[in-house]
Amino acid sequence: MTRFIERRDDQRRQTEGERLDEELYADSVRRFQERARAERRAQWIKYHECMCRLHTQLAGEHQQKAKKLLMEGAA
16 A cells, blocks of 8 residues: 555656645645535525525414414404
């Protein structure tokens, strides 16, 4: 397994050249930040979908109460 990794690393170095530690770190940070942004975006989507359902339900309840009051007033 170690020999396989070393061979792949040698091949990469021949095609890409040496990668600086700073580049590796920056790439790692960028990937982490992208994942974090995606997770936050998914959480905000879920939040707004829940709020939409809640407000839709509340609107329906208020419409029913308004109809009931209209019917009582017409009687």
